[in-house]
Ligand code: SF4
């Protein structure tokens with residue numbers, strides 16, 4: 517049984533406490549906690565392009581099949597940007613489509629926000645030096661009992677254990693595209709530009725068909741052997757897709773932030 521949120525102590529409001537990368541916090545999540553799976557309901561789970569890449573591969577689907585089977589797609593009212601989120605079950609609890617009695621059915625490929633919880637990450641970029649800085653906070657929500665433990669780890673240890681670096685690498689690329697958008701095209705993104713953004717970043721298999729065409733990618737000056745690799749290598753394609761969107765829509769390529777391990781191809 518997935519416990520009800522009313523089974524958990526609920527005194528107090530959620531608190532966000534800033535924490536340094538080398539500071540320790542007590543937390544342990546495992547099937548023995550009384551709130552097991554509770555955070556996988558009342559779903560409001562946005563997906564980044566790299567989340568979609570990992571999930572659709574895990575499920576053996578094309579990006580188009582994954583998007584229509586598991587997601588809801590909307591448009592940010594002020595930005596005009598396409599937004600993709602996991603479609604919750606239609607039951608009262610609005611569970612994630614991947615939660616089971618035994619836990620997450622896609623655990624090794626779960627999205628970045630599931631890996632990062634109960635931490636929250638923000639990045640800022642120095643306008644003069646371009647240097648990117650990470651900021652961390654612990655989100656203490658009343659229903660989460662994972663804090664009732666003696667098990668303590670630093671933020672650095674936790675995120676290494678959760679293998680978030682590769683997710684952050686590609687998510688930061690997207691954030692840099694959003695920065696370019698705010699600079700070059702503030703206000704709602706027009707329809708044509710919205711389609712381009714969605715095609716390249718969320719529907720990667722559809723973009724792959726376009727990326728066979730050297731003329732499409734000419735502004736990126738890729739050597740022919742690199743274009744050929746895009747037909748089989750998802751990570752290479754995702755990176756090119758970010759560069760292409762930046763160049764085509766906003767006249768500039770996004771830059772990597774903190775970096776991190778390369779993804780799985
Ligand atoms: S993907 Fe897994 S961890 Fe994330 S909400 Fe769904 S079931 Fe929970």
Ligand code: SF4
Pocket residue numbers: 544545546549551552553554555556633634659660661662663
């Ligand atoms: S301990 Fe927190 S993160 Fe783990 S299942 Fe419970 S609510 Fe979710």
